[in-house]
Amino acid sequence: xxxxxxxxxxxxxxxxxxxDFERAYKYRINVCCSSGCVPLGALKVLKxxxxxxxxxxxxxxxxxxxxGCPGTCAVGPAVMIEPGDYLYQNVTPExxxxxxxxxxxxxxxxxxxxxxxxxxxxxxQRLVLRNAGKIDPQRIQDxxxxxxxxxxxxxxxxxxxxxxxxxxxxxxxxxRGGAGFPTGQKWGLVxxxxxxxxxxxxxxxEGDPGVxxxxxxxxxDPHAILEGMLIAAYAIGAEKGYLYIRSEYPLAIQxxxxxxxxxxxxxxxxxxxxxxGFKFDVELRFGAGAFVAGEETAILASVEGRRAMPxxxxxxxxxxxxxxxxxLIQNVETLANIPIIIQNxxxxxxxxxxxxxxxxxxxxxxxxxxxxxxxxxxxxITLREVVFDIGGGVxxxxxxxxxxxxxxxxxxxxxxxLELPVDYxxxxxxxxxxxxxxxxxxxxxxxxxxxxxxxxxxxVEESCGRCTPCRAGLxxxxxxxxxxTQGDARVEDIxxxxxxxxxxxxxxxxxxxxxxxxxxxxxxxxxxxxxxxxIQDKKCRAGKCFKKEEEV
Amino acid sequence: xxxxxxxxxxxxxxxxxxxxNYEESALLEILHRAQDIYGYLDKELLMDISQSLHxxxxxVFGVATFYSFFKLKRPGQHVVTGCLGTACxxxxxxxxxxxxxxxxxxxxxESTADGKLxxxxxxxxxxxxxxxxxxxxxxxxxxxTKEVVLQRIKEVxxxxxxxxx
Numbered sequence: 257x258x259x260x261x262x263x264x265x266x267x268x269x270x271x272x273x274x275x276d277f278e279r280a281y282k283y284r285i286n287v288c289c290s291s292g293c294v295p296l297g298a299l300k301v302l303k304x305x306x307x308x309x310x311x312x313x314x315x316x317x318x319x320x321x322x323x324g325c326p327g328t329c330a331v332g333p334a335v336m337i338e339p340g341d342y343l344y345q346n347v348t349p350e351x352x353x354x355x356x357x358x359x360x361x362x363x364x365x366x367x368x369x370x371x372x373x374x375x376x377x378x379x380x381q382r383l384v385l386r387n388a389g390k391i392d393p394q395r396i397q398d399x400x401x402x403x404x405x406x407x408x409x410x411x412x413x414x415x416x417x418x419x420x421x422x423x424x425x426x427x428x429x430x431x432r433g434g435a436g437f438p439t440g441q442k443w444g445l446v447x448x449x450x451x452x453x454x455x456x457x458x459x460x461x462e463g464d465p466g467v468x469x470x471x472x473x474x475x476x477d478p479h480a481i482l483e484g485m486l487i488a489a490y491a492i493g494a495e496k497g498y499l500y501i502r503s504e505y506p507l508a509i510q511x512x513x514x515x516x517x518x519x520x521x522x523x524x525x526x527x528x529x530x531x532x533g534f535k536f537d538v539e540l541r542f543g544a545g546a547f548v549a550g551e552e553t554a555i556l557a558s559v560e561g562r563r564a565m566p567x568x569x570x571x572x573x574x575x576x577x578x579x580x581x582x583x584l585i586q587n588v589e590t591l592a593n594i595p596i597i598i599q600n601x602x603x604x605x606x607x608x609x610x611x612x613x614x615x616x617x618x619x620x621x622x623x624x625x626x627x628x629x630x631x632x633x634x635x636x637i638t639l640r641e642v643v644f645d646i647g648g649g650v651x652x653x654x655x656x657x658x659x660x661x662x663x664x665x666x667x668x669x670x671x672x673x674l675e676l677p678v679d680y681x682x683x684x685x686x687x688x689x690x691x692x693x694x695x696x697x698x699x700x701x702x703x704x705x706x707x708x709x710x711x712x713x714x715x716v717e718e719s720c721g722r723c724t725p726c727r728a729g730l731x732x733x734x735x736x737x738x739x740x741t742q743g744d745a746r747v748e749d750i751x752x753x754x755x756x757x758x759x760x761x762x763x764x765x766x767x768x769x770x771x772x773x774x775x776x777x778x779x780x781x782x783x784x785x786x787x788x789x790x791i792q793d794k795k796c797r798a799g800k801c802f803k804k805e806e807e808v
Numbered sequence: 809x810x811x812x813x814x815x816x817x818x819x820x821x822x823x824x825x826x827x828x829n830y831e832e833s834a835l836l837e838i839l840h841r842a843q844d845i846y847g848y849l850d851k852e853l854l855m856d857i858s859q860s861l862h863x864x865x866x867x868v869f870g871v872a873t874f875y876s877f878f879k880l881k882r883p884g885q886h887v888v889t890g891c892l893g894t895a896c897x898x899x900x901x902x903x904x905x906x907x908x909x910x911x912x913x914x915x916x917x918e919s920t921a922d923g924k925l926x927x928x929x930x931x932x933x934x935x936x937x938x939x940x941x942x943x944x945x946x947x948x949x950x951x952x953t954k955e956v957v958l959q960r961i962k963e964v965x966x967x968x969x970x971x972x973x
Contacts (some may be wrong), residue, residue, distance in 0.1 A: 292937055295948035329937030465893030465932035503840065503877055504933050542840055544875030547931070561835035562867075563874040620936055622895035628937035664894065696894050710897055714931065720874075 262523050263531040264409050267400060270522075274401035283318040283360050285309075286336040286389055287347075290325040290475040291468075291507050292629075293332035297348070301333045304349035308356035318360045321398075324476020326389030327380075328371060329629040336389055343371040376627050379645050381608070381634045383616050384592045388476035388630075393511050396518040399479040405524060407598035408486045412532045415598075420491040421447060424594065426602030428614035433459055433550070433587030434662070434691045435767070436613070436680035442584065445574040446492040449582035456497035457578065457585045458485055458538075459555055463502065463547035464663030465714065467694035469618040470588050472630045474501070474508040477592065478515035482538060484591025486524070487598060489536040492584055497536065498559050499588075502543040512540060547664075547718035550692070551766045552585045554720070565720045566766035587692070589618055609635030613679035623660070623696035626651050633678070640674035643697055654699040658783070662691030664711040664718075665771030667778035668704060687778040689771055703798035704783040705790050708775045709737040715772040726769030729760040733776060740787065741801040743794045750787055754780060817845045822860075830861050835871055839878055848879040876931075884919040884926035886964050888957075889943040893932030901940035905929070907954045908961065924965060 278284070287302040302322055309315040328334050331345035335355070342365050344355060351369060358364045382388070391398035399405070411420055425440025446454060458481060462470040474481060485497045501509055516538055519525045527535050541559050548554050549564035556578055558564040577583020593615060597605045606614045613635040619642065622628045626648035633642060643649070643659055650656045658668045661678075667688030669676070676682050680690050698707065712734050721727045733756050739745040757773035757780075764770045780787065789795050796802055824841040828834030838857060843849055849872050858868040872878045890896075890905045905916060908927055912920055919926040935941040938950030942957050945964055949957060 291934060291948075295935065295938065295941075295950040332938075462934070463931070465897075466895045466936050467932070468934035468936055471934045504930065542836060543877075544836055544840065545877035545931070546875050558836065559833070561831075561833040561871070563871055622936040622939060623898045628895075628939075630937075660894070694894070696898060698898060702898060710894075718931075 261531060264413050266522075267405050267409050267530070270397060271400045271403070271406070274397045278319075278401060281317060281319040283314075284338045285318060285320045285356075285360075286323040286326075286338065287320065288325050288332065288334045288336075288389055289322045290472060291505070292325055292329035292472070293334060294507070296332045298333040300349050301335065301347050301352050304352035305335070305356065308353045309360065312356055312361050314356065314360050318356075321392045322394065323391060324388045324393050325472045325630060327385065327472075327630040327632075328373075328376065328627070330627055331371060334371070334389075337365075338390070340365075344369050345371040373627060373648065375645055375648065376629070376631075379633060379637065379641050380631055381616050382632045383596055383608070384473065384480070384589055384618055385476065385630070385632045386596070387480065388472065391477065393476055393478055394514055396479060396515065396522065399477070403599065404479050404595070405483055407595035408483055408490070408524070409530070410598055411487055411490050412530060412534060417447065417491045417493065420487060420598065423602040424491070424597060427597045427605035428602075428611075429590065429593055429597065429605065430613065430680065431587060432589035432593070432617065432693070434689060436690060439586070439590055442574065442586075443488065443491050445572070446494075446582050446584045449575045451575075451581050453496060453581060454492055454494040455578045455581055455583040456485055456488055456492070456494045457555060457559060457583060458497060458499040458588050458591055459550060459552075459585060460499060460501040460505075460508070460588045461543045461550045461555060462505075462692060463543075463550045463718075464692050464694050466622055466696050467620045467663055467692050469620050469630055469693045471505045471508050473588060473592055473618070474505070475511050478512045479519065480592040480595060481512075481588045482515060482519055482525070484586075484588075484594035485538060486529070486536055487594045488584060488586065488591065490534060492582075494584065495535050495537070497538045498541045498578075499538055500541045500543060500549075500555055500559055502545070504545065509540065509542070516540070546720075547714075548720045548766070548768050551768060554766070555585060556583065563720070565722050566768070568765060589693075610677065610679055612681060617678070617690070617693055619693045619695045621647050621695050621697070624650050624654065624699040624701070625697040635679045636677045638674065639669065639676050639678060642678065642695060643674065647697060650697060650699045654701060656697070657700050657702060658698045658704065658707075660696040660698060660707070660775075661694070662689040662771075662774070663694040664714045665689060665768065665774050666691050666694065667774045668698070668707060668782065669778065670782040673782075687774060687781060689774065701798055703796050703800040704779045704786045705737070705740060705796070706798070706800040708779040709734070709741060711775040712737055712772070715768065719768065719772075723763075723765040723769060725760045725763040726765070726772065729756055729764075730769075730772060732756055733760070733773070740790050741796075743790075743802055745791045747788070747791055749791070750780065750784070820845050821857075825857075825860055832861060832863060835861065835863070835868065836875075839872055843878060848882050850880070850882075881919075882923070883928075885924050886945050886961075887926045887928060887943075888945075888961060889928045889930050889933075890916070891931075891933050891935065891939075891941045891943070892929045893936060893939075895936035895939040896932075896941055899939040901942070901952070904940060904942060904952055904954050904957055907958060911958060912961075925961070
């Protein structure tokens with residue numbers, strides 16, 4: 257497609273046209289076709305809706321759209337009908353026809369197919385996921401109609417780069433990749449750094465097993481990420497951005513490829529963005545299955561085509577990043593927050609969440625929970641609200657045992673900590689981390705020793721091998737776990753675990769090693785009785801350990 | 809593997825390398841493409857890439873072996889991948905994997921002797937809300953059970969049981 261030369265006012269025009277176009281339809285059927293619902297048959301459901309509206313002659317008043325994820329992955333395929341946000345669950349092609357007949361043709365929502373779990377959405381606040389499940393991620397016009405790209409227009413037309421950084425600073429936004437570094441401060445560092453060109457790396461290497469928030473975001477609203485990159489580029493003076501995505505996410509890759517091509521075709525990306533002289537381009541880079549590549553110096557090595565091995569800091573990437581040039585590395589969830597902050601102002605954003613941790617956070621809620629899915633909650637919500645109110649507690653009448661926050665380098669927290677507010681500082685205090693936003697609920701069928709062993713094995717495999725504490729220390733920890741779960745351990749081994757954990761945490765080079773002992777240290781802190789039971793009584797109350805070779 | 813200049817697959821690979829200006833920084837993209845084209849990365853192919861990009865073979869081998877997504881052995885005709893992410897583990901994917909292992913007498917990471925079936929593991933495909941997930945020839949089986957997975961594998965293998973070793 258030939259790139260159309262558009263200017264700032266044209267975005268507003270596209271939005272108005274699209275809104276008029278949408279208004280012609282009385283109903284809109286949003287069929288979730290993200291990675292969650294597709295294995296459950298979403299594409300057949302989409303086809304069934306398209307056929308049904310034609311057959312029943314309502315295709316002039318009802319639009320069928322292929323959208324991203326509304327978050328309710330447990331009851332997919334999920335379908336939302338607007339107006340009214342009627343959410344249908346477990347839709348099949350047969351049910352699709354019934355829904356079109358009753359809801360669209362006759363105006364009577366099919367009550368017994370509706371998603372009844374109001375609690376799932378009640379405590380959520382969807383800012384980053386504002387468009388998820390509502391727009392067609394493959395149509396840039398859908399995003400623009402929802403006010404998309406108006407923030408970059410506002411920046412280019414009315415704000416200086418310093419003004420943008422000031423606004424982000426005021427918002428109090430902190431990096432959503434896990435460490436929680438203040439975003440405005442980071443942008444200021446890169447903007448002031450000497451050296452040209454400057455780069456942006458958007459991190460979508462969601463390596464934490466059990467986390468799919470970034471994938472869902474990319475599949476549901478790719479342009480929000482691109483707009484965030486554009487605004488960041490304008491603020492720090494970068495001309496080139498790399499979006500690093502893991503290759504395990506084929507649908508997210510396709511969606512982003514299409515989004516980038518569309519943005520280029522209407523000159524939102526390229527040598528002369530919206531005829532303002534501002535230049536910015538985005539290229540996708542594919543990961544290849546390395547957990548450590550999410551670490552900021554490792555991701556740089558990977559983008560440069562090398563092994564993803566971290567290096568010591570300083571120098572920080574803000575001064576010496578890609579090819580030694582100043583580089584801004586930002587998680588895609590952080591970037592997706594940027595457009596709404598520019599639209600509504602930093603002061604507005606700073607009132608959401610808690611004073612020290614503003615805004616919201618997306619979490620993948622999985623494990624033994626009644627409502628697994630993708631959620632977005634204001635910072636400071638308690639774990640109890642997440643696990644029991646939104647998650648609906650533990651299924652099949654089993655008993656809640658622990659909640660694992662922060663992925664394989666997070667912490668296992670017991671029921672006594674359920675009142676803990678979810679924010680960077682509170683989580684770190686109890687030995688967990690925010691990480692990239694994984695919350696896994698464990699019930700009494702899970703053995704805490706086995707869980708800690710599982711994560712240790714993960715980190716052993718994913719350790720890049722560069723520094724000794726992580727490479728050798730974790731193997732020693734794993735050996736102790738093998739002994740405990742085979743009945744060959746002594747009580748003193750617990751001290752070995754504690755000591756090794758602290759050494760690895762304090763002496764490792766990068767975030768992987770520094771946080772890898774977290775599951776071990778937290779389970780020792782909160783579930784020591786289970787360790788003692790394993791060692792002294794050779795008993796595993798969940799029945800996971802002490803299996804003989806032939807059983808394994 | 810045929811690396812002669814007029815082999816179609818080699819031409820596709822050359823085109824990709826050219827698009828990236830034979831740049832060192834595009835090594836991962838080129839390895840991805842090579843694996844798409846050939847199915848896996850064998851020694852000859854990696855040597856060829858290292859020569860084309862003017863990189864030491866040690867560098868190319870280092871990168872190819874570092875990332876778990878790159879396959880260095882020829883995969884079976886049919887590939888079953890078990891997701892060993894946290895959510896799937898908590899939901900009992902290990903039991904399903906063990907069932908496949910004993911049914912086909914292979915271990916994870918291996919292929920059957922007749923090359924019909926490979927059993928691989930991955931760390932999270934992001935289908936956590938529908939855990940446990942098993943991928944059979946690019947089709948994700950959500951909320952998988954032993955019975956469903958074994959049945960599906962049987963179907964893709966055409967009903968015939970592969971030779972056990």
